[in-house]
Amino acid sequence: MKHSVPPASRYASLQEFANELERRGRLKRIAHPVFLQHEITEIHRRVMEAEGPALLFERPMDNSGRVHDMPLLANVFGTKERIEWGFGLESGGLPNLAETLCNLRDPQPPKNGKDVWDKLPLLKAALAMRPKQVRRAPCQEIVWRGADADLTRLPIQGCWPGEPAPLITWPLVITRSPEDPNDVNVGIYRMQVLGPQQLIMRWLAHRGGARHHLMWQRLGKDMPVAVVIGSDPATLLAAVMPLPEGMSELNFAGVLRGKRSEITEAVSVPMHVPANAEIVLEGHVSATKTAEEGPYGDHTGYYNSVEAFPVMALSAISKRRDAIYLSTYTGRPPDEPSKLGEAMNELFVPLVKRQLPEIADLWLPSEACSYRAMVVSIDKRYPGQARRIMMALWSLLPQFTYTKLIIAVDPDINVRSWPDVVWALSTRFDASRDLMVVSDTPIDYLDFASPKAGLGGKLGLDATTKIGPETEREWGKVLGMSPEITDRVDAMWAELGLGGESQ
The missing domain is CATH 2.30.110.10 (Electron Transport, Fmn-binding Protein; Chain A)
Known part of the structure; x- marks a missing residue:
């Protein structure tokens, strides 16, 4: 009912x-x-x-x-x-x-x-x-x-x-x-x-x-x-x-x-x-x-x-x-605290965006114990911006002090979709250039994976499109259908008998 x-x-x-x-x-x-x-x-x-x-x-x-x-x-x-x-x-x-x-x-x-x-x-x-x-x-x-x-x-x-x-x-x-x-x-x-x-x-x-x-x-x-x-x-x-x-x-x-x-x-x-x-x-x-x-x-x-x-x-x-x-x-997770953590995520976003306006969206997956991993999308305008945002986030709120992993992506990536995030990592990230490791930082005391209680490392992965001096190669162009075609197919979809909703 x-x-x-x-x-x-x-x-x-x-x-x-x-x-x-x-x-x-x-x-x-x-x-x-x-x-x-x-x-x-x-x-x-x-x-x-x-x-x-x-x-x-x-x-x-x-x-x-x-x-x-x-x-x-x-x-x-x-x-x-x-x-x-x-x-x-x-x-x-x-x-x-x-x-x-x-x-x-x-x-x-x-x-x-x-x-x-x-x-x-x-x-x-x-x-x-x-x-x-x-x-x-x-x-x-x-x-x-x-x-x-x-x-x-x-x-x-x-x-x-x-x-x-x-x-x-x-x-x-x-x-x-x-x-x-x-x-x-x-x-x-x-x-x-x-x-x-x-x-x-x-x-x-x-x-x-x-x-x-x-x-x-x-x-x-x-x-x-x-x-x-x-x-x-x-x-x-x-x-x-x-x-x-x-x-x-x-x-x-x-x-x-x-x-x-x-x-x-x-x-x-x-x-x-x-x-x-x-x-x-x-x-x-x-x-x-x-x-x-x-x-x-x-x-x-x-x-x-x-x-x-x-x-x-x-x-x-x-x-x-x-x-x-x-x-x-x-x-x-899932447990009751992780559900509360998901709700708190929605309260974090406006606070973060006011302090860092270039942030488009932010997600703290509950599977990562609510705050140990983060995916953030940014409106990227200059080289090195993703790294600056990572460092700013680790210092912005007490909860983010214990975030061990930040993945930075572009606004075309849905931060709440792991398939999108993995695609961005697979096509826009290079380990020799886009990996940032910060050692000996405050970490969750309960995290026994860290080498010392309350002290451990942080990892930043820059899966944004590379611009300017960040790359010497010509960057690829994302595939996409023209708006005219998508509008025409949307209009005829119901008549095609294929079921479901047009995408």
């Missing part, structure tokens, strides 16, 4: 979004008891590959056979359609959001009176970024402190064989600077359960949470932290967006929602949390205590190595009375 495309809508909570997905046939309830250990991952994986619905496991079960009374929601953003709905957009609406993000990152002054009116939505968006503080919040209908703040009360998933403990996979980790309470970061860092009231916080050095933790460490203090499990889709998606440095994800969620974010004071730490959250874990990340984390299955399709990371001690758990637990798994 084909469902109608919903109008643009904004959702005040994760449950409101889940209810709408169910109403439109995009959520499936699983009443059968399913083990948290591995079974949910395997069901989720199969549904992901079929681009199936979100999954609400009503009776998640731990290894002892105990059935949790808290349901587990997975695959909520497993398709582009649901990601767009989560942003409050109609299907196909990501380009408009990309333009808004671009203007917020690099605003342009109005050119005339009409331009002032055109920019009014942007001004309203900026106003929506200021959060509103509330005293009574759904996320604090039930509060567990002391021994009651026990992680075993939550249906925390175990994703892959060989992993040492259950893993929180969809946490929004909220941290702040010790000096500036407005310097707030929301990051998604997986968290290994170390005990009923302890977790390992796995963040990498370049991430905002690690930056804040270092500030608290220098003061010799444990860092207060709040961890949100499940929130409205605008807040969840803001946490994975390419926002400008210093822009709060909680504030920007108000832009996506079209309404100011509501926040409330945490019950045991000096932090603010989304009032509409499902579950909030509160506590402190130790300035000194670490524990071995892993191995866990990762987005690379491999298990990562075991490393020491800081330990978080719980002081409280607060939740909605009817809370649902949000979870996912990471693995070789």
